[in-house]
Amino acid sequence: MRxxxxxxxxxxxxxxxxxxxxxxxxxxxxxxxxxxxxxxNVLVRYLxxxxxxxxxxxxxxxxxxxxxxxxxxxxxxGNQIAVTYFVDKLGWRWKRRWILFxxxxxxxxxxxxxxxxTRMAWDDYDLEVTSPGLGWPQWIYTVWLPLLALLVLARIVxxxxxxxRKNAP
Numbered sequence: 128m129r130x131x132x133x134x135x136x137x138x139x140x141x142x143x144x145x146x147x148x149x150x151x152x153x154x155x156x157x158x159x160x161x162x163x164x165x166x167x168n169v170l171v172r173y174l175x176x177x178x179x180x181x182x183x184x185x186x187x188x189x190x191x192x193x194x195x196x197x198x199x200x201x202x203x204x205g206n207q208i209a210v211t212y213f214v215d216k217l218g219w220r221w222k223r224r225w226i227l228f229x230x231x232x233x234x235x236x237x238x239x240x241x242x243x244x245t246r247m248a249w250d251d252y253d254l255e256v257t258s259p260g261l262g263w264p265q266w267i268y269t270v271w272l273p274l275l276a277l278l279v280l281a282r283i284v285x286x287x288x289x290x291x292r293k294n295a296p
Contacts (some may be wrong), residue, residue, distance in 0.1 A: 150200035150278075161186055180245045184260035188268050195275035202239060202282040207233070230287045237280045244272035 168182040201207045214225045250256075252266040 148200070148203065150196050150203065154193055154196045154200065157189045157196065161189045161193075164189075181260040184258055188271075191272060192275065195279060197270075199275075199282045200281045202233070202279060202286055205286065217248055223293070226290050227287060230290065233285065234280060234283045237276050237283060241273045241276045244269070244276055254272060264265060 168179045172178045198207075200270050206242055209229065214222055217225070248269040251269045252264070254263040257263065258265050258268065266291050
């Protein structure tokens with residue numbers, strides 16, 4: 128995206144859009160799967176008065192999955208949540224410093240999430256915790272937390288590198 132497409136917001140923090148992004152595909156696939164699972168459960172409940180308990184477990188996992196995919200896409204597009212009232216009033220040199228600081232703090236937070244998420248997944252594996260709905264090993268769900276957080280972290284690092292190299296607009 129060009130900087131002018133952000134209409135009053137901070138300059139684009141990340142590189143121009145690519146023709147295909149894995150985040151778009153994965154997000155659409157997760158949403159479609161959630162819709163199909165939920166529709167199937169509603170139809171079965173309506174026609175037979177029986178509910179599939181496992182659909183909630185899979186839907187919650189897909190919502191968490193979709194949250195991380197959406198976060199990665201937001202950092203890729205430079206659309207992450209930011210309060211920029213004061214930063215927008217600064218010149219490019221100071222604005223750039225604050226953007227880099229914000230991206231570094233985001234990377235720190237996501238890095239901690241990777242660390243503690245990995246420990247949680249390992250504990251689930253080591254203690255043989257099972258999921259409540261299907262009785263599957265819980266680590267199958269929790270291992271995705273650090274993996275998807277790594278994707279978000281990679282997008283943050285990509286944005287940091289872009290802003291670091293970017294000259295004044």
